[in-house]
Amino acid sequence: MKAPILYGTAMAALAILATSCGRAGQATDFVSENAVYAAEQYRGHLQIIDSVGHFINPRTVNPDGSTWYVPVDDWCSGFFPGCLWYIGELNNDESWKERAASYTETLDTAQYLTWHHDVGFIIGSSYLNGYRLGGHDEYASAVVNAARSLSTRFRPGAGVIQSWNVDSGWQSERGWACPVIIDNMMNLEVMFEASRLTNDSTYYNIAVAHANTTKDNHFRSNNSCYHVVDYDPQTGEVRKRQTAQGYADESSWARGQAWALYGYTMCYRYTGDKAYLDHAVKVCDMIFSDPSMPEDLVPYWDYNAPNIPSEPRDASAAACTASALYEMSTYLPEGGYKEKADKILESLASPAYRAEIGTNGHFLLMHSVGSIPHGHEIDVPINYADYYFLEALLRKRKLDEGAVKLF
C-alpha cells in the first residue's frame, strides 16, 4: 500500500465548494439537482479526510454514530473513489476527478488481491471508472491484473470462480468446500474488460463459464436466486444451496436479486448472448411481481422477511436495480424498464431516502442493510448504495439526452 499522503489542500476544498455552490443556482433538472446535492454532501467526507491528513475510506455509519473506515482489501473499498468519479462526471468537474484519481491510487495493491473474489468490485468501481471517465489509460493494467487475480479462484472442475475461502473466519464454520455467492456475477465485469483490453480470451471464457454455471444452479423455478451455492470443486456437484445474508436458505435476499439482474444484463453487454438478457428479464419480472414489493419500488431487505411491512428496506438493492434497468432499457426499449428505473430514482431522491446535507455521516442515501443475520449495518447508509445511485443518475442523464446506448 502506498504511504499515506495528504490529499486535497484547502484550495482544492474551496474549489469544490465554489463549484458546487455555483452549480446549485443552475440546477434545473432532476439529475443536475442530485449531482449538486451529492457534491455538497460528499464534501463533508473530504473535509474530514483532509483534516486527518491521509486517506481513510468511508463505508458506513456505526451504531455509535462514528464512521466505519475500511482497509484496501475490504470489499467496499472501491466504492468511495467510485462515488468521486461519478460526482466529477455528473458535475463535469475535473477537481472531483483529481480527488478520485488520488483515492483510486491508494488502492493499488488491491489488483493483486487473491484471497476473496471482491477484487472485481474494488478495481471495477475505482480503476475501471478512472479508465473510462478520467482518461487514465494507464489504469488498464490494474483492471487486467485484477482479472488475473480473480482467475486464480477459478475452479475448472466446477466451472466457477470461488467466492470465499473456507479456512478461516465465519465462512469456515459453514462446512462449505467451494462457496459461490450471487454477488460474484458483479465481479465478471473486470474479466470481460481484461479480455477486451488484452485480446486474451482466457478471462472472457472464465466469466462465461461462471455465468453459465451460476445460471444453471443458483436460480429457482420462479427465477429468484439463492445467495450461496456450494460446489464440489473437482466434480462441480452442488453440495448445498443456502444463504449467508438473507433471511433463510429458501428466501430471496433483495440485494442478491439485484446483483443477479445487474450481472446478467452486464454479461449480455459483453457477449451479445441473448440467453443472458432473457435471464435478466426473468429476474426483473420476478422482482417486480413479488407481492412484497412496496409502492415506491424500494424493496424490503429480503422479499420473504417475516415481519413485512415492519422490516428494514434496502436502498442499495433499489439503487443497483435502477442502474441495471437503465442498461436493460437500451437493449429492450419497449419493456418499460426505464420508467421503472425512473420511479426508483424518484423514490431514492425523495426525503424518505435522501439525507439532508450534513446528516447521515455525509452519505447520500439512508436505509440500506448490510447483513441482518450477522447483525451489522442494519438500516444505515452504505457507500455502495450511494455508488449505484450515482451510477444510475449518470445513466439516466445519458438516456434522457437521447443516447440509445450506454456502452
Ligand code: GLY
Ligand atoms: N457483496 C456483499 C454484499 O452484497 O453484501
